[in-house]
Amino acid sequence: MSEDILVNVTPQETRVALVLQGAVQELHVERTLSRGMAGNIYLGKVVRVLPGMQSAFVDIGLERAAFLHVADIWDARSNESPPSSPTPIERMLYDGQSVTVQVIKDPIGTKGARLSTQISIAGRMLVYLPQESHIGISQRIENEVEREILREKVQKLILPEEKGGFIIRTMAEDASDADLQSDVEYLRKTWANILQQAKTKPAPALLYQDLDLAQRVMRDFVNDETASIQVDSRENYLKLQQFAELYTPSLLPKLAHYPGERPLFDLYGVEEEIQRALGRRVDLKSGGYLIVDQTEAMTTIDVNTGSFVNGRNFDDTIFKTNLEASHAIARQLRLRNLGGIMILDFIDMENAEHKSAVLNELNRALARDRTKVSVSGFSALGLVEMTRKRTRESLAHILCEPCPACSGKGQVKTARTICYEILRELTREAKQFNPREFRILASQVVIDMFLEEESQHLAMLGAFLGKPISLQVETVYHQEQYDVILM
Numbered sequence: 001m002s003e004d005i006l007v008n009v010t011p012q013e014t015r016v017a018l019v020l021q022g023a024v025q026e027l028h029v030e031r032t033l034s035r036g037m038a039g040n041i042y043l044g045k046v047v048r049v050l051p052g053m054q055s056a057f058v059d060i061g062l063e064r065a066a067f068l069h070v071a072d073i074w075d076a077r078s079n080e081s082p083p084s085s086p087t088p089i090e091r092m093l094y095d096g097q098s099v100t101v102q103v104i105k106d107p108i109g110t111k112g113a114r115l116s117t118q119i120s121i122a123g124r125m126l127v128y129l130p131q132e133s134h135i136g137i138s139q140r141i142e143n144e145v146e147r148e149i150l151r152e153k154v155q156k157l158i159l160p161e162e163k164g165g166f167i168i169r170t171m172a173e174d175a176s177d178a179d180l181q182s183d184v185e186y187l188r189k190t191w192a193n194i195l196q197q198a199k200t201k202p203a204p205a206l207l208y209q210d211l212d213l214a215q216r217v218m219r220d221f222v223n224d225e226t227a228s229i230q231v232d233s234r235e236n237y238l239k240l241q242q243f244a245e246l247y248t249p250s251l252l253p254k255l256a257h258y259p260g261e262r263p264l265f266d267l268y269g270v271e272e273e274i275q276r277a278l279g280r281r282v283d284l285k286s287g288g289y290l291i292v293d294q295t296e297a298m299t300t301i302d303v304n305t306g307s308f309v310n311g312r313n314f315d316d317t318i319f320k321t322n323l324e325a326s327h328a329i330a331r332q333l334r335l336r337n338l339g340g341i342m343i344l345d346f347i348d349m350e351n352a353e354h355k356s357a358v359l360n361e362l363n364r365a366l367a368r369d370r371t372k373v374s375v376s377g378f379s380a381l382g383l384v385e386m387t388r389k390r391t392r393e394s395l396a397h398i399l400c401e402p403c404p405a406c407s408g409k410g411q412v413k414t415a416r417t418i419c420y421e422i423l424r425e426l427t428r429e430a431k432q433f434n435p436r437e438f439r440i441l442a443s444q445v446v447i448d449m450f451l452e453e454e455s456q457h458l459a460m461l462g463a464f465l466g467k468p469i470s471l472q473v474e475t476v477y478h479q480e481q482y483d484v485i486l487m
């Protein structure tokens with residue numbers, strides 16, 4: 001089975017779609033504005049050492065000088081035991097000195113960026129610490145045996161004469177030796193490149209920036225099944241070509257520039273797929289459908305049959321719908337990049353064989369997932385619990401915000417409910433104040449209801465209060481929003 005990777009680049013964002021046999025499997029979006037500077041490595045120039053504060057200001061080419069505290073200066077002696085007393089900053093740095101620094105905190109407002117001279121470079125599965133020599137493992141990999149196996153695997157990849165330490169990230173849990181090997185090579189090449197630039201560039205200069213989404217595609221997404229990587233921007237195609245020449249030369253033949261008139265994402269139906277991946281309902285070919293609900297705590301996916309189920313083939317229809325749903329669920333989890341706990345509510349099945357067949361189908365469909373998943377059996381209530389590791393933010397979190405009209409509840413009060421709220425509010429205000437007139441400011445639908453179906457109730461209240469009530473449409477108000485003004 002061959003996979004195509006589509007890369008759509010504009011100045012404001014980069015979007016990537018993985019397409020397998022015409023069906024979009026994964027979507028990734030990175031907004032240029034949300035890319036911070038943390039992780040960037042610069043050749044900085046010390047502007048001023050402040051012994052009193054045990055810190056220094058360093059020019060890294062930004063408007064404001066960045067800040068370096070003595071505690072963030074890498075000191076070879078800190079590994080000595082017993083630990084020696086810390087070296088004062090004025091004995092390590094001097095004005096005008098060039099130093100290789102990494103941003104550990106983005107600049108905020110008037111505060112400059114915060115720096116460290118302890119360098120770390122993140123790969124896909126490993127973090128490289130060029131100044132260190134040990135191998136550390138993420139706390140989140142809990143299994144002791146697994147930790148030991150991983151440590152040995154990485155240890156084997158390091159030649160005795162090579163310097164530098166590594167931290168094994170959780171992503172490495174299921175990594176093959178080849179995966180780890182390519183990560184080690186990538187990180188060493190990156191570091192060599194940084195050192196080379198630091199020697200030749202005048203300070204201040206940017207030496208390294210965390211990979212952007214398009215570059216990560218080249219490093220992380222491509223495998224033997226990848227048939228092509230199509231990039232719709234010539235400029236970025238050339239940049240990726242350069243990147244591939246340096247780090248992933250075997251991919252060069254797969255990399256292509258898409259020069260077409262028609263937008264690349266339209267051509268493959270990706271835009272439509274993005275819209276669908278943001279909706280609650282996913283239609284199945286059999287006539288059934290899924291309802292996907294994403295909340296803070298978990299995601300629930302409810303499987304439903306179509307409107308009509310034939311009585312004679314009842315069990316069979318349900319079984320087939322659940323089988324189809326298994327595939328749709330696996331695909332939606334990847335597309336939407338949902339992480340954490342999921343509760344799957346398949347249509348109830350009596351037949352134990354059907355149940356286990358549906359579970360098998362689900363596991364088979366999930367096997368394509370790059371992200372780690374674990375699936376339980378059917379619970380006493382007939383639900384399947386599963387978890388999917390949280391990696392990036394979900395698609396909905398990147399592209400959406402809670403609806404202002406319903407604050408994320410997914411429902412808004414009806415226009416009639418709002419009309420009655422307003423009538424109560426009028427009564428309340430009339431008890432407190434004595435205006436000449438009341439004016440209702442509300443959305444078009446609410447005002448329309450007052451003019452038509454609810455006109456009588458409004459007139460009755462007006463007569464009861466003995467005051468005129470006028471209506472005004474506020475086009476920017478959403479359905480639940482209104483104001484009662486005293487004139």
Ligand SMILES: [Zn+2]
Nearest residue numbers: 403405406410
């Ligand atoms: Zn809403």
